[in-house]
Amino acid sequence: EVQLVESGGGLVQPGGSLKLSCVASGFTFSDYWMSWVRQAPGKGLESVGNIKQDGSETYYVDSLRGRFTISRDNAKNSLYLQINSLRVEDTALYYCARDFSSGGGFYHWFDPWGQGTLVTVSS
């Protein structure tokens, strides 16, 4: 069974840092692009960024570039999101998501998703 399990969220003060993790199982992690998507309470989904299979390419949405860093460790089947200089508006549920797989091919749709880890930024 394919599983993505995020962790590392919690309550952080503004200006602080946090590193989120996503552990994958049930598939060959190193075969897939991976992504982070976040959702503020009561709000819509917001793409954070994406990382290539070997970690050599990363992409971020314009509004978040600079404070967010996506990385991965294929030996540990793990995806990471480092967030620095946290702001109140970064409060959100952070999901990791895998590329969609169908018919032996891989496509940049988000499927499946993890259950998310909640980051709360507050003083």
Next chain:
Amino acid sequence: EIVLTQSPATLSLSPGERVTLSCRASQSVRSFLAWYQQKPGQTPRLLIYDASNRATGIPARFSGSGSETDFTLTISSLEPEDFAVYYCQQRIAWPLTVGGGTMVEIK
């Protein structure tokens, strides 16, 4: 980056009604657009990919159409379980981006 604009923000409908949701891209995404459904307290679920292909297990009442910059998700007859928020996503350019969502609520 490509901006996806969904409209309307909210739709109030009754079970059995036909619903059409719109997603407009700031530049052409050809047919590389997907739709997701998210119910309260749940993770998003892939419904439609490549503009018109239903994902595994998605009922036939869901259909997608469109190309380039204008896309539509249609639910032919709303079931009670279809009341949710729907998002579109493009994959033609990095970073992958998601629209702001349309909430389909019970009237």
